[in-house]
Amino acid sequence: MYLIKDGLDFGAWLDAAAGSCIGAGPAPRRENQDNFLLIDGSGNAVYLSQQEPLRCRVANWPAGHVRAAVLDGMGGHGHGREAAEAAVQGLLQLPACSDVATLAAGLDALHTRLQTSFEKPPQAAARPPGTTLTLLEIAPGQAPLLYHVGDSRLYEITDDTVDTLTVDHVPATVYAMHGLLNEAQWRLRVHGEHHPQISQAFVLGNAIGDTQELEKPLQALDAGNLPPFLAHLADRRVLQVRDDAVYLLASDGFWACADPLAVVARWPALCAGKTATQALASIFDDFLAQPPYGLHSDNLTMLALRFTPQCSTV
Template identity: 55%
Template sequence: MPPAFPALLSAFQFAPRYDVAVASRRGAGAVQRAENQDNFVVIDFAGKACHLLGQEPRHIQLAGWPAGHGRVAVLDGMGGHGHGREAAEAVAAGLLTVPPCHSAAELTRHLDVLHAELQRHFAFDTGARPGTTLTLLELPASGQPLLYHVGDSRLYEIGLTRAMPLTVDHVPATAAAMSGRIDERSWWRQVHGAHSPQIAQAFILGNTFSNPAQLSDPLYELTPLKLPSWLCRLPDRRVLPLREDAVYLLATDGFWSCAAPDSFVSRWPGLLAGAPDAAAMVARLFTALDATPPEGLQADNLTALVLRPLAGMANAHADETALPDAARSGAGRGDRS
């Protein structure tokens, strides 16, 4: 059986724009899952790719990958449906075949094709179809990152005082919010104040958003028009401006599978403060689970990928328009905590 605590991976070439590190483990504590059904994908600026195959890191060089373009993602295979690890492995391997994308629409087209191809591949005669979450950042050489999100893994922006989720969980509570059956406070309490293994959509699996009474094959994009007003700024697929004074965590739900997830997440800014690099940040996240686990921590797989913008380079190519200096300097400013 693969070790519960494989080596942290950080020898990636994302300079001078980013610092990236990732680790994926069967779990924390004495009681752990039998296998790691999580996965991740890293393609660095030199076209060197890494993902898990058979629960072990696999490193390959992608032919023809353009210099300066990157891709990072985390995946959580759905073990309750069988073949969860294989589903996550299949999507991770498929992401290595998706060409570099420069718009959310282009990325969506390629991932829709991959989703449909893998649905056919996993079309078993008996048993439920497997699935996996997918939270992905595409990192073009010119322009801001692109976010693509399916499932209940998350992207967090972690600043000095606050860890803010930048994705909306694809869970029954979100369906209830979109239909107006629960308000913002109830949604937050159900999604971030507690943890439930139920999911409303996953890659390969399909979705129950479009028809709660049955599983539909396509992926259902949560757009600003579909989401309630208090979530409409967090659509699934969008351009994602980065802050140089924050770090970005892509993680699977093992990190908040506990009695009070929001209380545990609120510790992350202090936990990461002063860490010299992305590798140290990933190490601190895992160490905190081992040393001071939150109350009610459940046995689950754990994957954490930290992307740290490097000073002066995070948005070096973000503005491709010819605006006057005054207009450019005022664009995109908002209240950030």
Template identity: 55%
Template sequence: MPPVLSDFQFAPRFDVAVASRRGAGPVQRPENQDNFVVIDVAGQACHLLGQELRRSRVRGWPAGHGRVAVLDGMGGHGHGREAAEAVAAGLLTVPACRSAAELARHLDVLHAELQRHFAGQTGTRPGTTLTMLELPAGGAPLLYHVGDSRLYEVGPAGAMPLTVDHVPATAAALAGRIDQRGWWRQVHGEHAPQIAQAFILGNAFSNPAHLSDPLFELTPVNLPSWLCHLPDRRVLALREDAVYVLATDGFWSCAAPDAFVGGWPELLAGSPDAAAMLERLFGAIESPPAGLQPDNLTALVLRPLAQHGDETALPYHAPVLKHS
């Protein structure tokens, strides 16, 4: 079983751990089509290539800047692993960005370049989710999100999704065909392996009858009022009393995903560091929850460290939360 990786340099601001596995339980996918990217504040990077860990150093990476991401290649569309690998490798070439707009410009270019790269291959164009955080030195994190992987804030208020899934139910919500309750039930109360947009693949938001090449950004202007606070590309304000989980959808591909994810605050409570939290997340999915479907599993935990006048990072203990 691949180990949890936590030997990164993100202090004194963050504690980071990541792991990617082919699946959980006796029935698993034939290969791991997920991926991840970590570039720490010293420019040390890692991602998966051929399902194996590849470490490198990003030349010219500015000191104090970081980048983390999870990706879920779409195997049903062919070349899912290769698509996720191509985007992961591409993220190592994107320069450090200090604004959401700058990051989006670079990723739009990468999206178009990889569409051209895969255009000559047979079969349907591949795709991958991409949920990432850019961590500028001394600045607030920047979110960039495409697909149905997610970013969660796990803290006193529970396990709160900070991203909107790019799925048919969201397209229906944009068109006013379903309300907030119906959207939540379809997206968080059950799990369906359908997607309306992915990196490289393109989007079905612009025209549901036709796959469009560009990526369709969900913004406060086009999202319904009850989702408009969760645009795809934005600056994040992180809480010191919470931890942040970037994960692919294998972690909620079960019969009652909202109930399973709702247990994460109590599950992570008291963990001494990000690596221990990640071990608990993988341990819970190994149990497994009722109705778990075979899928790849990738998760990254980012734990903000308490900032003090002497810049000493103190140990963090998640609050103990109870669920009804």
């Protein structure tokens, strides 16, 4: 497992750390197809390349600006790791953004470029590749910007609560958007059970429309198309964060089991009173030492962030 904090400087206003491993379970994956990106306030970056941590310096990076992202490559479609790695390389080239519209436009354009590149040999696969992307863009002194596609998640963890701040792009969400599932049914399907299907991914495209056929563009989910009980969780928005919470960006290997709610319910106690690095290590150690019942073997990647009062807004 890689637990990464050293060599990154997020200043006095943010504490952040990253962890990733091939996973646990009865039949561990042959490779880690997840990825992540952390760019600190001095332009120092760390991510995975060929499943190993790699560091670089981002040129002309604004002082104090931070980018944090988790990516889960779709192994079932072929070239999942490569799609996640290509997305990270694109994120390293994307200029720092200070508003949601600019961030969304830049990432949508990156999606289109990568989609075109993977349509050409030798990367072409029988099923088009894709990756999740859950990203926080944080300008100094400003509230974080969220961009989300796929079924990785952003969680807000306090000493006694767990709140999910993103909506999974999965068939159950599409059914809810069409009025075929109510809130209780949706929550059971998405957070109470494990279903590995996905309806939208970065590079891949979306199957969210009425025909549920794969289309190339990404479709942003927001108050205009989500059911009322999810309307406040738009994929692309400004986040209001708290200084008494840990924010976890995580790939779905952590809840790919028979009782996902029981796993996530352990996190407040594991994070209480800890730094980002300590919270991350505690969650990984707990999960790997006590793999949950009915675990579906998958890669595990998580970023942990804690904000200081000068950055957080409530």
